Amino acid sequence: MGSKKTFKMVENTFPTGYTNNIVMATISSFAQEQQEDLAQKKAKELNLPYLDMKTATLNIEALRVMPEVRARQAHALVFDKKTREFSIASPRPDSPEVQDLVKEIKKFGTVHIYVVSEQGFEQFLQNYQFIPATREAIVGSVTIGDKYVQTCSDQQDIKTFLESHFTSEFDTSEMLVWILAYGLASNASDLHIEPTPNAVTLRYRIDGVLYPIANLPKNLENKIIDRVKLLSKINLNIKNIPQDGRFSIRRGAYEMEMRVSTIPGPDGENIVMRFLNPNTIGLGLEELGLREYDKKIIEQELKKPNGLILAVGPTGSGKTTTLYACLKKVSTKENKAITLEDPIEYKLSGVEQTQINAKEGYTFASGLRAILRQDPDIIYVGEIRDQETAEIAMHASLTGHLVFSTLHTNDASGTIPRLLDFKIKPEIIASALNLIIAQRLVRKLCQECAQEIPFEKPLKTVIANILKTQAPYIENLDTLVQTQTIKQARGCDACGNKGYKGRIGVFELIHVNDTMQECIHASPDELKIKDLSRSQGTISLMADALIKVLQGLTDIAEVEKAVGPVE
Structure with a gap:
């Protein structure tokens, strides 16, 4: 009865001779406006923001957070996501189904809820068909x-x-x-x-x-x-x-x-x-464990339009996580970022990812050549394994691209001799290389049960001597070495009786400035690089690790396991 009555009311407003199609189109428009009015009213009642489909922007990648079937069941979907932040649209935000969904998603970050009309929600759902199949299908x-x-x-x-x-x-x-x-x-x-x-x-x-x-x-x-x-x-x-x-x-x-x-x-x-776990690589630069001084250097280098940034260290030292944090920092809608990985493990929103296939001849070197034909601004190469890949990466960084990659060396000062071993000309290295980030991972002490122990004089003397050589570049060094206690692992229910919970990076950076470039031109050995970098503000992996011991973040046992003996 309602629809017939509405039809009759609207029909009577038109002059004789208008077709039913025109009348029905007007009714449809009127019904849509009514739905939007109801959604705005509900938003006001619930003190939530209203989302208008005509002006809303939907992040297609955000739809991956949950399958379409679940979205239809809950009458809600994720239409935008950032690092640990999710935006949900629903015409029924106060329903038990939506509240349950919000509880689930809150385990992974902050949730913002928006009210949309029923028709707006249905229009949002249509976008599931546009999710790109960028990864191999998963059968199970x-x-x-x-x-x-x-x-x-x-x-x-x-x-x-x-x-x-x-x-x-x-x-x-x-x-x-x-x-x-x-x-x-x-x-x-x-x-x-x-x-x-x-x-x-x-x-x-x-x-x-x-x-x-x-x-x-x-x-x-x-x-x-x-x-x-x-x-x-x-x-x-x-x-x-x-x-x-x-x-x-x-x-x-x-x-x-x-x-x-x-x-x-x-x-x-x-x-x-x-x-x-995608949350593993959801960290920002500020969450990696970088000292403020080092973080500012990285942020400064990320503002440059070209150059090579290398993360170095053994397998499992957190290099990929660090470079992903850098990628997310520089990737925007105004530039194009492409990765070449072996294999693709995590999906990065807004980044075009490709995977090598050595059996088919698609190597890091051949893939990098192909990427350069794709008009990229930013390039991530999973690893520099050989001379050819090193040469192409250097060339890319010298021709207007910001390039990220990894290399297996023990510390930052060993990186340049390693590149020289690839027969790369020193003048090319000096011009292409912007920054070297060496790192390790140490386990963090569980703060629920970490045990304070006396900071014994022999150990204090050893640590003070190590840090003293790098004192000008360590914030609050005098206060740190005066501490009377340090912490060690104990174990409790919160950490599964392991004494540790989570990991944090320890870092060593070499900033390739004008002075360092001059040094590289002379094909220096590792010792010369180390001495020059120390004089310019680099603190060693060991020093950064010991600072974290004095801050109560980790213990000596972890430092010796990850970096080496404290002596």
Whole structure:
């Protein structure tokens, strides 16, 4: 009755002879205005901002936060996202479904809620069809509810708890859910499934350290391994050669990819799964552990339109995280950033990513040549492995591109001799190179249980002597070395009795200024580079690590493990 009445009312306002199509178009427009009015009214009642579809901007990549099915069920979707910040649009923001969704997303950052009309929401949903398929399709997925993760977090004896689920009474899929849930609960980066003659050991890498957590009965080995291989699109029948695959974990509104690698062993197939948690690379420069002095140097170099910035250190030292933070800082809608990776692990919003394929001849060198034909402003090369890649990267940085890459050297001063080993001319290195960032990762002390111990005089003397040589460039050095206590790890429920929780970087920077350029022209050895850089403000990896000890962020044991003996 309502629609007929509206039709009649509107029809009567038109002169005789107007078609029903025109009348209906007017009714449709009138109905749309009514919906927008209702949405504005609801926004005012709930004290929330109103979002008008006609003027709103939608970030297509933000739609990846949750699948379309979930968005339709909850009557809400994420239309924009930044680092740890999410914007949600919904016509029913006060519904239980939306409130549950907000709780889930708040675990990963700040949430802003906007009210849209029903028709506006439907228009937003149409954009799911435009999500680019930039990654290889994932054939398998595992859904893990929060109850699994929370239950694992609450366990005093995780070994006994997990092993109680490893019986024939439990479904294989359920067993795998519990195995993965502990990885999520502990923020593990990797899960190792390692067959032995009598059992299968589960080890988790947490903050860089492998911990044996539980054992699977030998009779369940094939079931679990086959389940992982099936999810990962790995051939079940091939057991004598290495294979690689991927699957995804769905947790509430979020999806995390798992990279899987198998390798044959004497007691069965070894499997390593990497948790590709996007929050791992969601850090900004201010969250890496950089001293203010070093952070300002990096920010200064990121403002330059061209040049080469290198992150150096061993595998697992956090180089990629640091360069991703730099990429996110410089990538805007006004420039084009392209990466060349091996493999692509994390999706970067607003950045075009490509992956090498050595078997097909798509190497870092050939890929870099191809990228230069794509009119980029910013280039990220996963690693400089050979002379050819080094030469092309140098050329790119000299022809108006800002280039980021990594190199395996022990410290910052060893970088230039390493580039000279690639037969790069010193004058090219001097002109192309802007900044070298050497780094390591140390575990952070759990602040719930870190134990204060006396800062004994012999250790204080050693540390003071190390820092004294770099004193002009260390803020508040006198105050730091006068401290009477330092901290060491102890262990509590909050950190799983490990004594540590999370990791932080220690850094050594070499800024290639005019004086350093002159030095490079003479093909200097590592010692000359080190002496000159120290005189210009570089503090060593060891010094930065010891500063973090004096600040109570880490302990001597971690410094010696990551950087070397304190002597």
